[in-house]
Amino acid sequence: MDTAAPISDRLDDVDEHVEEGRRKMDWALEHMPILTALREQFEAGEPLRDHRIGMALHVEAKTAVLVETLAEAGAEVAITGCNPLSTHDDVSAALDAHENITSYAKRGVDDEAYYEAMDAVIATEPTITVDDGGDLVFRIHQEYPELIEDIVGGTEETTTGVHRLRAMDQEGALDYPMFNVNDTPMKHLFDNVHGTGESALANIAMTTNLSWAGKTVVVSGYGYCGRGVAKKAAGQNANVVVTEVDSRRALEAHMEGYEVMPMDEAAKVGDVFVTTTGNRDVITEKHFEVMQDGVVLANAGHFDVEINLEQLSEFAVDEREAREGVREYELHDGSRVNVLAEGRLVNLAAPNALGHPVEVMDQSFGVQAVCVRELAERGDEYDAGLHSVPDELDREVAETKLDAEGIEHDVLSTTQEEYMGSWRHGT
Amino acid sequence: MDTAAPISDRLDDVDEHVEEGRRKMDWALEHMPILTALREQFEAGEPLRDHRIGMALHVEAKTAVLVETLAEAGAEVAITGCNPLSTHDDVSAALDAHENITSYAKRGVDDEAYYEAMDAVIATEPTITVDDGGDLVFRIHQEYPELIEDIVGGTEETTTGVHRLRAMDQEGALDYPMFNVNDTPMKHLFDNVHGTGESALANIAMTTNLSWAGKTVVVSGYGYCGRGVAKKAAGQNANVVVTEVDSRRALEAHMEGYEVMPMDEAAKVGDVFVTTTGNRDVITEKHFEVMQDGVVLANAGHFDVEINLEQLSEFAVDEREAREGVREYELHDGSRVNVLAEGRLVNLAAPNALGHPVEVMDQSFGVQAVCVRELAERGDEYDAGLHSVPDELDREVAETKLDAEGIEHDVLSTTQEEYMGSWRHGT
């Protein structure tokens, strides 16, 4: 079978897949007011007409609503996965069934097929790229540099991708403008605080069948994700302890009413531990050693290095699957340490994990959508390199959400603008 | 196959089942400090020696820890299910592997086999019965009244069972003492507030992939369950609206900072609706008609009559499975109403539902365990009929939990007791 063919050519029962994929997308769309509103705007004005968009994303229902929105805006879209394991074939088929979209994403392909599919996307000669992790923009720069002159720009939404792009940019090796969607206020104020906070807690509860009330929950890291986890855990009647390396953040946590202590102390008192630092070795051997029997450890940060599982595995005298998604390590004194989802992001890797809530992705993808529109309309005004999302685009998405929810708010009167202006700019 | 035989005689791969059942029970036991402590006490004193306990319960991991605890106390235990669909065969097998326990519970049996298994339990001539719904105590009264004189008493833990027992009691037809475990403070203060509150919200989130932040959540009923749902939803940054028929509770909700309004108004503004009234027809046709598009309806009360689904089904122009556990009804104006878990208890009936959290069941089952011990030790001091759990037993369980968690608290000094006494009893 041609592994670089559109998914519809590679599935049996295409219609059933399309129907099931469509059903999943419908649910997401029903709860994505921003993309719904942008879709209306885009269908009317077709701002992406004459553009070809190449995408490499996790092909599942929420992402698919973004893809379709861009297609509705007049673009020809070609898409593939950004990870061989994250594709939902039914959603991929439903996308491929759209007249303006070709989807090459298929679950479980090998490395060769993964890159063949990506090359198929690139072969459509995209004028705009949308990336999740940077694979697409990298491959274009490495293998198809001749296409770059026709590319007006691209977007990237993950920490990892932005990290790689920043390195390229610093070396002067990023040859077209890329928007850093990862660092916009509309992402970290909501996705991190509410999305990570809520989904981490719900997944921990549903994986363990344990409750939060009366638990001592140790939250490591008091950045946006940590604040979300701490606040939501307190909101479920947990007693929250915060560990943090930054003194000002530690003070913020203290003044919020949480107990702050080093992990060496927190390890002794916690019932549940949630890491959100983005760093490694937050919980290590010396901590496992002093933990109470039956503790639960989960990571809501980034990579699976926050809890040092290698050390835990060596330190333990026995280990086993205590229940689905829970690995239990028995220590020499008989006490047990339970690690959820192999220390990977618990809201993505837990047994019934659904990733971030729909509405939160609506906000992030809303920023993606207006960034793509911006590139189509004004891409030539941006230099090659990594760009912050212009603040007015970020605010436009906030405004779109408020409108869609029917929430009105005040606007400055002329007198008020003058008054503020007199303050800002001096008399 | 003999449908009234112990489960071990009716399963292939008994050993595998036992191992898997044991694994599930171990997880529960690890997080049940009260039963763990009582088990130690019971193993030492064997307060149930010379007793035969007949049980009809949902045979799953948490219940099984209770069953095993009673067996460790020296009792001979025979158990069957209280519902043909709720038995986990692996847990049943693991129980049956215990030398003091015989389990007749098997999943998916028909009515005849269900009662054959119950009769097998009764045939052990229990001296104490433990019920969940009252089937066992009823059948003994109806079919085996000759056994009653040797029964010292029993316990019942559900609303339904207590309701039936109360009716019997009022007719003078309850011929041995039964403890009403359902109405103890240790149950409603924790199980309802924290257990229902947390598990309802987690199940709704995991079934819908939606978030709570910024949602208007309508909680119907401001009893213990409603308080739990309201508080925990607010703790996830929802805007909570309460509907309530009792004026004093309505005022309590208002003074807590929630908006209170009739369902006729709440129906227009809610995003998510959670019923906890224990009554019927809380949400009806006139409400569906004015709801926003895409609302989510769930029941965390009791039976599946709180949301009138018959009316909804008739009122809708179309309905379909929007996703697993979500039935979407399309109304004449195109708006959609989504009902979770067919309007049944969402924390039991949602796709990945696990029931109440382990710790909360530990508290309820702790009360069961001390009630059984009380019957063994002092059953003859109780008249036939329905009895409240003696307050000192309820408090003993609270004290046991605090001890197990290592939480110390103050005790009254003699001077303080005298001072309080002088207040209570007059000078």
Place this chain on the structure above:
Amino acid sequence: MDTAAPISDRLDDVDEHVEEGRRKMDWALEHMPILTALREQFEAGEPLRDHRIGMALHVEAKTAVLVETLAEAGAEVAITGCNPLSTHDDVSAALDAHENITSYAKRGVDDEAYYEAMDAVIATEPTITVDDGGDLVFRIHQEYPELIEDIVGGTEETTTGVHRLRAMDQEGALDYPMFNVNDTPMKHLFDNVHGTGESALANIAMTTNLSWAGKTVVVSGYGYCGRGVAKKAAGQNANVVVTEVDSRRALEAHMEGYEVMPMDEAAKVGDVFVTTTGNRDVITEKHFEVMQDGVVLANAGHFDVEINLEQLSEFAVDEREAREGVREYELHDGSRVNVLAEGRLVNLAAPNALGHPVEVMDQSFGVQAVCVRELAERGDEYDAGLHSVPDELDREVAETKLDAEGIEHDVLSTTQEEYMGSWRHGT
């Protein structure tokens, strides 16, 4: 001067006093929706016509609104203070200016004058008595038993008064019906939780100029008052520690997310201590000894015996007024313990204390008012002795408040009533 004369005869500048008292009463009335509504009802129906009401209360603005409400209902009212120090002469004068009211209350009178004024009230031969502490009902029983046969009943609203009445009742010495207003749900659910909670915290903050954020606040006692203080302190970002002698309440506090520990431990970690136990010797010498330097101690319970100030004074090497309302005790190690308001109720005795919030008194006085109406209308149906407030009267006040606030709520349909009934009463 005749110390038993109405206050108007004993003041210079009566008009100015009346005007100032009126101004204070107007503010209270403006924020007392329940009494406002009852007043309308009472003015229309004059349910108290032909009644003489004798009252002994703290004569200040909020109470005065109750007094006036009864007068508007057609009663002749005679009032005196229930404490020589709590009378506001201007409010007393404003009451006295009402054609149906005679006020004998004057601030700062001696014991003899206090009882002369009370006797003047009694001399009006009241048919209903309204008490705060029980002095009036006692004096009538002791000195004027011949008046009792014309008294239809009375109300009492304080713990102290109820305590004395209960003792009388148990001895068979209470010769007319008295309503125990102190123990109604409308009082403890709101007055204790919200009234005490908020006013204690505001007074502590305004007396010390300290903030709550990041403070460890030790709340002693987890009854209704303690819950209020704990919840409101957490809501100001304090870290709350609870001490409690009752194991079930201790567990409730733990499950709410607070740390629970004995005072011996809490004494070491607290920054601010608030006692709400109603008991004595909650904080004693062994606690002072281990406290941190600069701690703040306040009582929001009942009498000034919760903090053992005698021991503190002996234990201290020095003491002084650190600021108005704050007594600082220096201990042998140089550390300082600060006691607010001499250990008396901080929301009444702090320098700028205003007592309970207006709205909360509105609820308690609303119950008083409907109880007085009940006595006028149906007093003969009650036996002599202490009576709980009938639940329907308590609920009427809740309903009145909701109405006045424009808050509608659901009512049970006939079908729903039947459904609930079938549950309650058996099939």
Place this chain on the structure above:
Amino acid sequence: MDTAAPISDRLDDVDEHVEEGRRKMDWALEHMPILTALREQFEAGEPLRDHRIGMALHVEAKTAVLVETLAEAGAEVAITGCNPLSTHDDVSAALDAHENITSYAKRGVDDEAYYEAMDAVIATEPTITVDDGGDLVFRIHQEYPELIEDIVGGTEETTTGVHRLRAMDQEGALDYPMFNVNDTPMKHLFDNVHGTGESALANIAMTTNLSWAGKTVVVSGYGYCGRGVAKKAAGQNANVVVTEVDSRRALEAHMEGYEVMPMDEAAKVGDVFVTTTGNRDVITEKHFEVMQDGVVLANAGHFDVEINLEQLSEFAVDEREAREGVREYELHDGSRVNVLAEGRLVNLAAPNALGHPVEVMDQSFGVQAVCVRELAERGDEYDAGLHSVPDELDREVAETKLDAEGIEHDVLSTTQEEYMGSWRHGT
């Protein structure tokens, strides 16, 4: 009397004033752990030896602790008030009694005396200036430019002062380095959120005798102050409504669970209104017109222009002092609007107002103190003009507070630093 003489020469009973001032300062110092710690450090190292510090500040207890701390560091200090009405003469006298401090501040002086006192401070030829509002730095630039060459720098802590300095800086007219203490994280994260939030609410409660529970509280502006007020009001069981002109902040408030609406709507539903916008005309005639009877309006923002009192006064048919600190305006329909503290900052201008809590000023003044030390040690490294406080100084204060509170926190290991570094800087 020489109005430019030190206060000790202008008071009768100097000793009594000194003692009382000392008592006030002791209370503040006892609750200022940061300044206590810095004082120890400063006394040891005397970093300000050989410096003369000129200060113009509100001379009250909390400020005085800062002044004394600088003197303990070896500086000669001369101080005067920054507002003729804010000086506490007793505190001024207590400062003047310090051998290194001369205080010229006296309450209630006229304009001429105000400037004479300032000139007396300037006459000491300060090498460092500490300002609150900018009067000192302005006067030096205008009247004594010859002194500037010996001034190493200064600090300014208010919005107003920074505003004026920024204007000077932009015109190139600021001739020595000034630190903008107003905009440091240590100020806005704590002073605004916790300081303003808590003190505004406590002052409103104590001025009105009203409670928060069940109130609809409209918070205008969702910046740091608004967040504090909203969070703390919700923490007192108010139902919070937010008005905001910035769409992203409006969305943040919505996602936090608050209702967001324009003031035109909020005006109809609010019970209490708190403005925190820093703008003018937030509440105007059209809003007064639709408000409920008895609403309470307070300003916690900046100037007294947020509520348009001129319009209210014209619109009203009558106005009067409803109680101390409360002006009641009666409108044509008989409804009443109550404005607290004449629309000025309620936590400064309410009847018993104490300003910001002690601990919060400790944090702001801690930043002042380390900034002064920085100027003494490294002032020559800063150019003339307005400077942000270096982040390491701001963090030093956070660290000092944590140390003083005995709160330990984690530090990055070398491996962790490398890991983070690899992320930040690329591979």
